[in-house]
Amino acid sequence: MKIINNVKKMQACADQARFEYKKIAFVPTMGYLHEGHLSLIRIARELCDLLVVSIFVNPSQFAPHEDFDAYPRNFQRDFEMTEKEGVDIVFSPEIDEIYPSKFQTYVSLEKIPIHLCGISRPIFFRGVATVVTKLFNIVKPHTAVFGKKDYQQLLVIRRMVSDLHMDIDIIGGETIREHDGLAMSSRNTYLTKTQRESALSLNKAMKSAQTAVESGVIDASRIISETKAFISSHPGTQIDYVAICDPETLEDIQVINRPALMALAVKVGSTRLIDNMILNMK
């Protein structure tokens, strides 16, 4: 496994692979890898000849008050895990390699980011779209894999790729959960034991919502109220949003008469967790 931290070198490797008719698959990550990332890496491994994983904690998607500095990092462990998965190249650049001085160009979307996480994190998706564009131009993949846990992010990437005619297949990988149902996230490492208990309320609430929908409840606002009440009954939780919305546009749905996205963002202590599920009628 090669570790590359230079943009030009990574581009040269990608060019070489393409000359050799190799298919390049790419999994962008912010490192501190867990089973969720590994599941994406395994999907990508099957699709390509050259598998590139990036590890880069992207400053432009964090607001000043957010956890950029505290975000967990463990490059050595990440390298060991990627090596074990048969990754060919880890692209792990320094910040100023990706954001040189005088940097001023951003990629942004007008509609998808005005919903859900974009409300409390107004620069987040601009940061994501920008860094993913950069990484795509550096790694030159044929296909890239993103997790469905970050549903809105996946939607942003799909829309951006389509809108800007990036010639890249985007694959969504299923959310991987701990045995007790907590969605895998690098930020789970922030949770104390009690907070971790409270964090389970997200998945439990979504399952209850699914059961309610299956039993014939179609009123989204009723399900949202019940979800909020349930999560709030757990110590240390503070709800950012609970939404039931169109899976493509993310616009709120009042009546659940077709598959609907249920999406949650909840602070547990100071850790912000997100999760989502498609609610299906029976």
Next chain:
Amino acid sequence: MKIINNVKKMQACADQARFEYKKIAFVPTMGYLHEGHLSLIRIARELCDLLVVSIFVNPSQFAPHEDFDAYPRNFQRDFEMTEKEGVDIVFSPEIDEIYPSKFQTYVSLEKIPIHLCGISRPIFFRGVATVVTKLFNIVKPHTAVFGKKDYQQLLVIRRMVSDLHMDIDIIGGETIREHDGLAMSSRNTYLTKTQRESALSLNKAMKSAQTAVESGVIDASRIISETKAFISSHPGTQIDYVAICDPETLEDIQVINRPALMALAVKVGSTRLIDNMILNMK
């Protein structure tokens, strides 16, 4: 010469060329070609194995009150001219091929566009950066050629390519002028005979400015005043801006003690003309 109007077909041609180790050069245009475009095409021809010229009047860079509908078009003549220059592919898509419904992704720069043309045309450079990103992803060139007549646009493209790590060489082609000094522009076709006379004041004014700088005048505001007075003395002219600025940042310069960009935008009748020149001390 092939004429392609489909994105996927163009991408397939680009992939094929790259597989064959061919170098792709690209000249994006809005059509209604003149000697200025042809000079860029000739530069590109020397640099590549596959020469692609796009002809696409880009709606996203025109404000509603601007001349998108009236912008001159003559595809047949353009095809004849490109064929004669040895162009391999003309990419000439319909609008909805480039801007499908639900389109919402834009590329924008934070600093370069707040100067010069960006002041009276606030969405212009966002439209340019967005369409050029799209075209780069479709044509997949190794190198692309833009005219220096659109100096600020060239600066935007260079910055964007560098900021987003697009692996493309950007070449600036010199401004081509009519025998009487008027910079070539598709919009020159709008000018009446009298207006065309007035339009010559732009180049004349820049030449006077250059002479003044060579003779030791270093006060930018004095040169700007004289330029404005000179141009305004010509019938039908209305100045948008006359600026003397840093050639990289486009920030105003007060004292001309190093090479400075002189940039002009003037309406002659209802036709907006731009021109520029680097002022050099003796």
